[in-house]
Amino acid sequence: MYKRSKMNDENKGQLSMEVVEPEDAETDTDSDSASDAEDESAKPKVPKEVYLPGKMLAEDEELVCDESAYVMLHQASTGAPCLSFDVIPDELGTGRQAFPMAAYIVAGTQSARTHVNNLIVMKMSNLHKTQEDDGDEDEELEDDQDDIADREELKKPQMTCALIKHQGCVNRVRARRLGNTVYAASWSELGRVNIWNLTQPLQAVEDASLLKQYEQQNEDRPMFTFGGHHQEGFAVDWSPIAEGVLATGDCRRDIHVWSPLEDGTWKVDQRPLVGHSQSVEDLQWSPNERSVLASCSVDKTIRIWDCRAAPQKACMLTCQDAHESDVNVISWNHSEPFIASGGDDGFLHIWDLRQFQSQKPIATFKHHTDHITTVEWSPCEATVLASGGDDDQIALWDLAVEKDTDQAQANAQNEDEVSNLPPQLLFIHQGQKEIKELHWHAQLPGVLLSTAHSGFNIFRTISV
Template sequence: MNFPSQQPGTIQTPGFAHYSVAWSPFHTTRLAVASAANFGLVGNGRLHLVSSNPNPGGLSRLSLDKQYETQDGLYDVAWSEIHENQLVSASGDGSIKLWDVMLNDLPIRAWQEHTREVFSVNWSNVKKDTFASSSWDGTVKIWTPERPRSVTTLQAHHSCVYQALFSPHQPDILSTCSTDGTLKIFDLRSPAYVTTGPNVNTFTNPISAPALTVPASATEVLSIDWNKYRPMVLASAGVDKIVKIWDCRMVKPGGSSQVGGICETQLLGHEYAVRKVQWSPHRPDILATASYDMTSRVWTTTPAPGRPQLLHINDTHTEFVVGVSWSLYEEGVLASCGWDGRVNVFRP
């Protein structure tokens, strides 16, 4: 079902497949896009800064303001919550870089602790001097921009961690998803440390035990997001093509950690793996998804008579759609990006 909508504003960046798009929390028209050459398999990366300016006819006009070259592909980007001109990028070479958009060339800081690809970065909008990274090395690391090394390491999974997100409600709660099909929630206030022997200094070993483990899928979970209005409610999506809504207040004992989570709703319709899910910042029942079926979609979790769960399909991309992001200032405006090198801004 495809309801009428505006034609999207579009910008093309030839030679670079997009992996992530994010709206600035400070500037209403500013977007950042993380990209990689050769679909991220080999080669360099590029961080694009894009402006989305409305035209009199109602369509957004996208313009490329600036770009930064990197030695390896970029998989994710996150704007700082304390500095309007700064953002961090996640790279395939395991590095994390902090950029200032007022400077033209090099990052202002770089970290190299992950041993494999960094697949996500997320800035806490509660504890605003803190951001998290997740990697294919199975770890999640917590950072502050001023420190030369990470603050905390979580041995979150024993396989690659696709995403790690701080709760928008509680500063020390963080969720992860992984190739092992689980969604995990960690409480950074009550760590449980890895112990590998009687003489191990537990204070230098990473946190390993989650506060809650949700068996979310029999296959890989590629993306998660916290509901902005309902604490402890998350959406998950992945290879099984299903978007699932979890109430993580419901738990049962599970040894060293809790196991549980109630699946409230399942959203069906994507034809291939769902690569990204994101709740609306303006509505508690609306979320957007991006998929390898070359579409981005908008859903509601509270269907009504004459109003199905699937509200809109945007099918203007010609390759995998891997990123989607809601505008924080203009309700109902979405940006999507894909392997076709296109960024679309549209209003469903």
């Protein structure tokens, strides 16, 4: 089940972004660097090993990021942690592969003091590759230290933020572009769901003078608020097909469907969808059926709804005991009839909706060692998905990878833990504490963003 994780406000307002330095980067540029190198070469080489989550480190061991495994890796800090965020669709084009990259997101803070929470609209820009190309390395050898320092300064990632005051901690936030306007729906711990027009903050992060003016005059108010839920909640999703249609679910058990009106407001059906017996943890609209919705709950079920039916009859399919305990998150595949689910039991299940009534997943992975808090299919590759959780790791999976029989026999005789990992596991990303949510960037193939108690990461691996 979702639980908030608040921190104090000592770092409030400290927004920063940095590149994660390669482990072999040379940081010493003074005259002593040569002698230091000689001292280092005199030391015995310590063999490096692949670290798997859950393994105990010896007192003289430390974890070091292998930068060669990343095309790009940057991190950002927002002071107060953000439990939830969403990628804002931009107008810079799809399938962008060129560096430096740029991305826009909206996130919600989890401050210990209710009245100092914010929605943060962020522009992350000047996102360069983490590893230099061979040609760049040759140029650096020919350049003097001043030139290298200037070049590194020019390559520093940039982050610009516009803050919107938010009443209560932001449990979850989701963005949707409708026409030329970007909207965000936010769940507040105070039990209200707000709709925000992000036009002004998005303009502000593009221009320093506009940002200063925005900060001085910022009196943003939600354009619509629904207070009809009886408890706070976490579940919210915009329909990807029906423009402006929204669904929200709360910690009591209720799901409400929203429909847009011509006057720029929403009509919320006061009759909740009937079926769940405990907290609704996540919702996902079907990517190709405009009236079909999926939900998961603390009651261990995953349900499929047809919202054209009356609320008490809308539940069409139910998978009982989908997990051994709370079902935290679900993700609907963009092109195949698959749903991925993650739970408090640490299991990642893949469900084929054509076989949903069998109550059995078509694939199950038990790699995570703690609650799974986030899962999402890649928008670019139908067989690829990512999962993350309280074990401080993000796992990338490719269901198209099959087990090699000969390799499996060899692994059976091999005590090496790495060789015994499931073949579908492509990559393990670590370095963040208490991972809360991840999203693929639909317009930047292979790029993932994640938020955790320790801040944000934006990265692309060599695996996807």
